Amino acid sequence: MLKGFKDFLMRGNVIDLAVAVVIGTAFTAVVTAVTKGVIDPLLAVFGSSAELGLGVQLVGDKPSTFIAIGPIITACINFLMIAAVLYFVLILPMKTLKNRFGTTKAAEPTETELLIEIRDLLAKQNADARADRTAEVLADLDPTVGSSTER
Incomplete structure (x- = not known):
């Protein structure tokens, strides 16, 4: 029973996924700090006020009717930065290593x-x-x- 569980954990895909999750989580903190320190202030330049940021005020003098677009743009930039770094740091090198050292699968008949x-x-x-x-x-x-x- 434990041998089967160990075999499951030692499969390449599970290990790759675990490494990607750990590195992705650690890198998320870095990207979030960059976006809060650099990108958010740049987006606030285009916004109506410093506390509200980039967005649209539906009803004047009512902050509760403010539609914030800045956090959406920030989240998209976070996602793109994390995805790009994970692709170029993890996925692309692993793919290259698998192609170089991996076994070639016999072509399936048509x-x-x-x-x-x-x-x-x-x-x-x-x-x-x-x-x-x-x-x-x-x-x-x-x-x-x-x-x-x-x-």
Whole structure:
């Protein structure tokens, strides 16, 4: 029972996923700090006031009706930065290593190749059946032929 669990954990995909989650979580803090320190102030320049940031005030003098667009843009930038770093730091190098050192998988036969193989097997099977029937007919016609063929 524990051996199966260990085999499951030691599969390449599970290890890769665990590493990606840990590094992604650690890198998220860095990206969040950059966006709060650099990108948010830049977005606030275009906003109506420093505390509200970039967005639209639906009803004047009511801050509760403010639609904040800045945090959405910030979250999108966070996502793109994290995705780019994870791709170039983890996924691309792992893909290169797997291509260089990984086993090459045998090419799967195409549908046409499978159909040709089935056709050939059926033709051989039909030829064997015809040969058996021919031997039986010849044995019935000439008893000396039947003694040389095995049934």
